Amino acid sequence: MKKRLISLFVALTMLLCLIPAAFAATFNAGTYTASANGMNGAVTVEVTFSDSAITDVKVTEQAETPAIASGALEQIPADIVAHQTLAVDTVTGATITSKAILAAVEDCVKQAGADPDTLRTPIEKNTADVGDRTAHVEVLVIGGGGTGLAAAMSAMDNGAKDVMVVEKLSRFGGSTSVSGAVVAAENTYYTQSIGLEPNSEVWLEEWKASSDSDIGVLGKDPGYPTYERVSNYFTQVGETINWLEDEGVAHWVTYPFFPNGRYQVPDYVIDSETGAADPEGGYMLIDHMVDWLKNHDADLRLSTTGTKLLTNDAGDVIGATVQDASGSYDVYASRGVVLATGGFAASEPMMREYLPQFADWIDLTTAGAGDTGDGMQMALDVGGVFYNDPYVITLGSTSRNGSIAGFCMSVNLWGRMVVNSKAQRFFNEGYMPYQATVALSRTEDGIAWALGDSKFAGAALLDAAVDGTEVVKADTIEELAALMGVDADTLVKSVETYNTACATGNDAEFGKGASNLTAIDAAPYYAVRIYVCTGGTIAGVKTNLDFQVLREDGSVINGLYAGGETSNREMYAYAYSSGSGVGYALASGRQIGMNLMK
Ligand SMILES: Cc1cc2nc3c(=O)[nH]c(=O)nc-3n(C[C@H](O)[C@H](O)[C@H](O)COP(=O)(O)OP(=O)(O)OC[C@H]3O[C@@H](n4cnc5c(N)ncnc54)[C@H](O)[C@@H]3O)c2cc1C
Incomplete structure (x- = not known):
């Protein structure tokens, strides 16, 4: 009896294996939308389902870098529809964008009442003999x-x-x-x-x-x-x-x-x-x-x-x-x-x-x-x-917060005050980007923060990017220090010294030019953790x-x-x-x- 049950189970399993992935899931037909975080913010997709298949995947909103992400934006939706699976290969060089599209489509699958795990059949590689291609x-x-x-x-x-x-x-x-x-x-x-x-x-x-x-x-x-x-x-x-x-x-x-x-x-x-x-x-x-x-x-x-x-x-x-x-x-x-x-x-x-x-x-x-x-x-x-x-080849500094990575790089550090994990300045921020890079690469622990305040041209962008870890914001320098995890007294002293240099136009510590000296004195204050950008x-x-x-x-x-x-x-x-x-x-x-x- 037990043997017969096992045989029946094997037969059923084999039968199920023969059913194409497209029929492994059923959906509440309709169009659903969802978003997931890509490289530069949200990637939004619109997915259309019939009762038994994913019929269309469209990326409706995204701010990804075209030169990096365009392959993924085209290929991933096309592969999902063509092969009726979420187990599609990510596009080399655009992994984050690829994963964002897949995560958003998975969300839509759930909204359509299906279990995403029924859509994980890997795409079969084309192993057909392609002949001598010398x-x-x-x-x-x-x-x-x-x-x-x-x-x-x-x-x-x-x-x-x-x-x-x-x-x-x-x-x-x-x-x-x-x-x-x-x-x-x-x-x-x-x-x-x-x-x-x-x-x-x-x-x-x-x-x-x-x-x-x-x-x-x-x-x-x-x-x-x-x-x-x-x-x-x-x-x-x-x-x-x-x-x-x-x-x-x-x-x-x-x-x-x-x-x-x-x-x-x-x-x-x-x-x-x-x-x-x-x-x-x-x-x-x-x-x-x-x-x-x-x-x-x-x-x-x-x-x-x-x-x-x-x-x-x-x-x-x-x-x-x-x-x-x-x-x-x-x-x-x-x-x-x-x-x-x-x-x-x-x-x-x-x-x-x-x-x-x-x-x-x-x-x-x-x-x-x-x-x-x-x-x-x-x-x-x-x-x-x-x-x-x-x-x-250095391009100055960047951020791990995708929404301001380009911003950090493009303004470099000329107008900013930068401190290390000891809350002290450690180089002339007015250096050219490559020299700033050398300074950043020489910190003991790789930690550096760029400070700004509400007067900075990019303050609105920073404000929108505050995430509590890579970009922090506070009403006082002491509170800012706590969020950065650095010593508050030292940071207050460093900012005071810097502001004096800004007032006199003479940066006795590092010789930064007067045109790049802007005081940090208008709350709220911001600190952005910065990293070397190669x-x-x-x-x-x-x-x-x-x-x-x-x-x-x-x-x-x-x-x-x-x-x-x-x-x-x-x-x-x-x-x-x-x-x-x-x-x-x-x-x-x-x-x-x-x-x-x-
Ligand atoms: C963000 C950024 C901005 C820049 N801005 C400027 C600028 O404005 N002006 C300026 O002068 N310079 C700029 N640079 C530097 C400049 O872009 C590069 O130094 C230059 O373009 C490099 O060209 P390349 O042909 O050597 O390499 P790439 O343009 O990188 O080309 C190499 C190609 O080879 C492919 N490849 C690698 N391995 C293989 C393989 N095994 N088989 C087949 N293909 C392979 C790669 O995928 C790639 O497509 C910038 C660099 C960056 C990153």
Whole structure:
């Protein structure tokens, strides 16, 4: 009897297993809405159910960063409807947004009277035999950010017919797409139009002064920049900007933040009504470059990762193995392979190994999520070498409170008073962002708070962001200290000393300039816990001035090129100079394309 019952149970179980997930749940048909917290606040969805299926998922409200979240905003709703499951993969680089959409849809499932646990069937992977996909091209570009797309464009512009770009994420762009697309360049159509005479000697002097100042702040000399590379770059970046203009990719105009100088952005980055530059101008630049490549029949492959370089007996690079959801295949490149995979600011293991002083803040990096040092590792595997003394591209400070993360970064700390866990100031807040970053990274326990009061321009934003842990607010400095967990007497004394400096215009402690000294004296008071915000790395594999990857003995690895953040160490001492990250990506990419086709 017992045996028969078990058989019946097994049979029923097998039968149930055969029922598709779509029929495992029944719903009270209708449309429901719910929200969950994403990266920059609430993500709201509207989900429509029939009696037996989820028929539509729409994201109706969200403030996510398009360059980071757009893949998740499109893909997650589509996957839920297509596969009738909540067990869909999150989108790499947009995990928080993906999880917010899933949480909000789960809420709607409950509202529709169903148990979300009946909707957890994993999506079956496509294991169909895809056949031999070995490919032969002239140029293989690994990494579809600014460097990679410029290299592909340039190779095609110089005669290449078969160019493949593989990008491991579900959209092109990397760090370039979240950048402001600000490029500092001389001798461009734009700088000529405003009568700015090119003067690379003056520019080089400025670069040297800035590098010397970094070395002073850090107290050690990495032996970089290499000024021959920097000088070459000054010429190449101007030519690159004009080339992109000639190719119809961008018409460059002044950058409103630093008007009438070397700083320029594509005109579509400027809001025609407000005249302000879009902080995500890189997103638009990338789209225009991708359009150019599509119009020229480039082979563009998203969600495809370069994993390993292929070499011949002489050690020359002849192609690479790449991988997508269906498996791996080899791509042979007769002219060469371009490593354009960005830096490693998004790789926790590499940050812990090479830049441990910044590793605790890796979750806050604004660098592209795919920038995990893959190209550098691939080059090392075939004999490439690392530049010594890597550093970070710093963008000042940020917050763990998503609603003011951008705010913290954009205003930096110039007008603020910053204290450590001892409630004492510890640096000149008027420093440039990278110097502030050094100071923040040197606190004993990584704790720093930026103080403000009701007079601050961003006070309303801070007020709305108060969360009791990362952003606190109080009517007295003593109460503020209690919320911050610091000693009240010391904080009161620190604020008094700072306010005296503001009144006299003389910051005897740290020498902050009078224009950045604003007293903290109008309640309510605010304190924001701040963290180092990295935007990339200054590092990479050694290349010669033609961007060919070098071995330890200085010999060239034939067929292998690297540019952008994959090989940018020689450009700087420790501080990235505004407008040179995107500039170097585009200019090095263009040079590589030209060199490949010589
Ligand atoms: C928020 C922010 C703002 C910035 N603003 C500016 C600015 O206004 N001006 C400026 O000059 N600089 C700016 N920078 C710096 C600048 O954006 C970068 O230094 C530059 O764009 C890097 O370009 P890249 O091509 O080297 O890397 P990326 O643009 O990051 O491209 C690398 C690409 O390679 C892909 N990839 C990685 N590994 C693989 C693999 N194994 N297979 C396939 N693909 C792979 C990545 O997913 C990524 O798409 C900013 C940076 C940030 C983060």
